[in-house]
Amino acid sequence: MTLSQQLIERIxxxxxxxxxxxxxxxxxxxxxxxxxxxxxxPELIPEIAALLEIHPIDVKExxxxxxxxxxxxxxxxxxxxxxxxxxALRGARGVVRRLEGVLGVRPGELSADxxxxxxxxxxxxxxxxxxxxxxxxxxxxxxxxxxDVETLVAGLRGRRLAAVGE
Amino acid sequence: xxxPRLLLPPEGENWSSLExxxxxxxxxxxxKAIGSMEPAAIAEAVKASGLRGRGGAGFATGMKWxxxxxxxxxxxxxxxxxxxxxxxxxxxxxxxxxxxxQLVEGLLIAGFANAIDAAYIxxxxxxxxxxxxxxxxxxxxxxAGYLGRNILxxxxxxxxxxxxxxxxxxxxxxxxxxxxxxxxxxxxxxxPPFPAIxxxxxxxxxxxxxxxxxxxxxxxxxxxxxxxxxxTEKSAGTTIFGVSGNVQRPGAYELPLGTPLRExxxxxxxxxxxxxxxxxxxxxxxxxxxxxxxxxxTVTMDHDALQAAGxxxxxxxxxxxDDRQCVVxxxxxxxxxxxxxxxxxxxxxxxxxxxxxKLLLQVESGHASATQLQAIEDVTRFMEGHTICGLSDAAxxxxxxFLRRFRADFEAHLDGQGCPHDGTSFEI
Ligand SMILES: Cc1cc2nc3c(=O)[nH]c(=O)nc-3n(C[C@H](O)[C@H](O)[C@H](O)COP(=O)(O)O)c2cc1C
Ligand code: SF4
Ligand code: FES
Numbered sequence: 001m002t003l004s005q006q007l008i009e010r011i012x013x014x015x016x017x018x019x020x021x022x023x024x025x026x027x028x029x030x031x032x033x034x035x036x037x038x039x040x041x042p043e044l045i046p047e048i049a050a051l052l053e054i055h056p057i058d059v060k061e062x063x064x065x066x067x068x069x070x071x072x073x074x075x076x077x078x079x080x081x082x083x084x085x086x087x088a089l090r091g092a093r094g095v096v097r098r099l100e101g102v103l104g105v106r107p108g109e110l111s112a113d114x115x116x117x118x119x120x121x122x123x124x125x126x127x128x129x130x131x132x133x134x135x136x137x138x139x140x141x142x143x144x145x146x147x148d149v150e151t152l153v154a155g156l157r158g159r160r161l162a163a164v165g166e
Numbered sequence: 167x168x169x170p171r172l173l174l175p176p177e178g179e180n181w182s183s184l185e186x187x188x189x190x191x192x193x194x195x196x197x198k199a200i201g202s203m204e205p206a207a208i209a210e211a212v213k214a215s216g217l218r219g220r221g222g223a224g225f226a227t228g229m230k231w232x233x234x235x236x237x238x239x240x241x242x243x244x245x246x247x248x249x250x251x252x253x254x255x256x257x258x259x260x261x262x263x264x265x266x267x268q269l270v271e272g273l274l275i276a277g278f279a280n281a282i283d284a285a286y287i288x289x290x291x292x293x294x295x296x297x298x299x300x301x302x303x304x305x306x307x308x309x310a311g312y313l314g315r316n317i318l319x320x321x322x323x324x325x326x327x328x329x330x331x332x333x334x335x336x337x338x339x340x341x342x343x344x345x346x347x348x349x350x351x352x353x354x355x356x357x358p359p360f361p362a363i364x365x366x367x368x369x370x371x372x373x374x375x376x377x378x379x380x381x382x383x384x385x386x387x388x389x390x391x392x393x394x395x396x397x398t399e400k401s402a403g404t405t406i407f408g409v410s411g412n413v414q415r416p417g418a419y420e421l422p423l424g425t426p427l428r429e430x431x432x433x434x435x436x437x438x439x440x441x442x443x444x445x446x447x448x449x450x451x452x453x454x455x456x457x458x459x460x461x462x463x464t465v466t467m468d469h470d471a472l473q474a475a476g477x478x479x480x481x482x483x484x485x486x487x488d489d490r491q492c493v494v495x496x497x498x499x500x501x502x503x504x505x506x507x508x509x510x511x512x513x514x515x516x517x518x519x520x521x522x523x524k525l526l527l528q529v530e531s532g533h534a535s536a537t538q539l540q541a542i543e544d545v546t547r548f549m550e551g552h553t554i555c556g557l558s559d560a561a562x563x564x565x566x567x568f569l570r571r572f573r574a575d576f577e578a579h580l581d582g583q584g585c586p587h588d589g590t591s592f593e594i
Contacts, residue, residue: 017327019241019367025349026332030291052349065351066332068291080292083594084253085452085499086410086485093593122335122503123253124292127410127483128417139295 039070075117086127184306187267195383208279214390216402221375233362244285249338254483257406258376262296266303272379354555397423401468412488450480453560455567492591497568498526504561515558518549532584
């Protein structure tokens with residue numbers, strides 16, 4: 001497995017913003033994760049390190065420190081549900097439970113078809129429109145009601161089929 | 167009296183394009199500052215305005231800027247804190263999504279005033295919409311000659327870059343943010359050295375919150391005195407109060423500092439659902455000591471009044487809890503937040519946050535006695551004042567103040583009684 005030429009160019013284009021190449025590390029990991037469908041395969045770490053002129057362990061420890069970077073595959077739709085206070089007060093636990101029922105996965109698991117994974121997160125900074133879900137790194141789904149969960153999941157499945165049909 | 171708006175466009179409006187921002191007076195402050203003011207006079211105006219940091223600690227902004235060395239050596243940087251990750255807090259996002267040019271203009275003026283070469287806005291990775299709005303705004307500003315080289319036809323060079331974080335609360339702490347921006351794990355470092363002397367890439371750096379920087383254009387355009395006239399003597403200007411939890415109209419309300427908390431909850435945020443009573447209010451993000459309903463009904467939202475009431479203004483994020491809810495559960499979810507977000511360097515914090523969470527869950531489920539309540543108090547004392555950064559203190563305060571102010575609710579759970587609010591309370 002190697003980084004695509006396009007990705008390498010995208011990473012290099014970030015260098016002029018900073019006095020040191022290493023500062024591009026988080027950005028590079030975001031780019032890799034997007035291209036790889038939501039996670040950072042460990043085989044790519046030496047290549048990222050070489051590009052930024054740092055050691056592979058420097059990349060590895062950063063990739064494992066930050067909550068948004070995944071070291072294992074996630075679903076094509078990765079659902080992050082906030083369950084901290086403002087969301088909890090407005091029913092986030094019920095939303096997680098309904099998602100578990102509809103998808104048959106628990107937080108931290110990946111569905112058998114690789115379609116969905118669910119993760120509980122601490123606060124998405126959208127407490128005034130709680131409960132909140134973020135799918136992948138897309139705009140938030142806000143004010144999620146229990147009754148919205150089935151439609152939401154159906155929409156995400158449909159979206160993938162549409163994408164495949166293109 | 168109409169409420170002055172210094173940060174956000176009117177309800178329902180979005181000023182994120184350069185054209186709309188300029189139509190509403192945007193960039194006139196930067197033109198005035200760069201065209202006709204001495205850098206020192208700008209820093210003086212910010213000092214005279216009484217502006218205090220909006221990132222949580224309330225430090226005087228003009229004072230912070232004055233710590234930069236006077237030796238003229240370059241480069242120097244601004245790190246703008248847009249990591250906003252403390253439960254309850256969603257105010258900076260309103261500015262970045264609806265009025266991003268005002269932040270860019272604030273950074274430009276601060277950059278000119280302090281002989282800065284570049285500003286980096288460290289925005290939490292989940293904030294995709296804010297990232298895109300800022301990126302667009304910076305592109306427009308650069309094309310219009312407000313950023314880059316020879317700004318507005320002068321010899322001034324200055325640029326702004328957006329830097330995405332990756333979902334960790336601790337990166338909002340000053341040295342951790344800088345570690346993270348440089349491409350490392352976001353672990354806090356002991357101070358000194360302070361950022362003003364050795365910050366980003368060991369160069370002099372000022373670090374300010376999004377809202378703090380977004381106040382700067384208004385201070386320059388309307389004058390320090392006009393800013394001072396809003397708010398209270400020691401808490402000048404407006405702020406964005408993010409109201410969440412058990413209110414009928416949760417949302418972001420820009421109001422003068424010193425506004426009564428009661429007015430924010432009942433007039434602006436629509437009050438509680440019919441038939442419900444206020445139980446508890448967290449006034450400034452979950453790190454700040456919780457207030458009882460009685461305290462909340464009388465306090466005003468400024469630094470002095472909140473301190474006198476035994477809490478702090480923090481980020482002005484108001485979390486409202488009504489009488490159906492279990493306050494032990496509230497304390498437990500907050501404790502979980504700190505357990506997950508501790509960076510793990512200090513034993514007191516790494517172990518203490520885990521203990522607090524576990525102890526609170528034991529109390530909530532009824533599998534605890536007075537011993538566990540005593541243990542919570544002991545752990546909070548062990549955690550306070552002994553660590554590299556403030557996360558450990560915040561975690562200790564949060565649990566400790568819930569216990570102290572709602573002891574009867576905690577005791578009602580003990581010795582097998584379990585949660586008296588089971589069935590009506592939110593679940594964790
Ligand atoms: C654990 C921790 C997390 C913090 N998170 C943030 C944050 O997300 N945003 C922020 O502006 N300040 C945050 N702060 C406060 C900053 O360290 C700092 O005080 C602030 O950015 C300074 O800017 P100001 O003077 O403009 O408020 C945090 C502090 C701590 C200890
Ligand atoms: S107090 Fe906690 S978060 Fe802060 S440096 Fe120590 S371990 Fe890390
Ligand atoms: S607590 Fe859920 S978005 Fe803040």
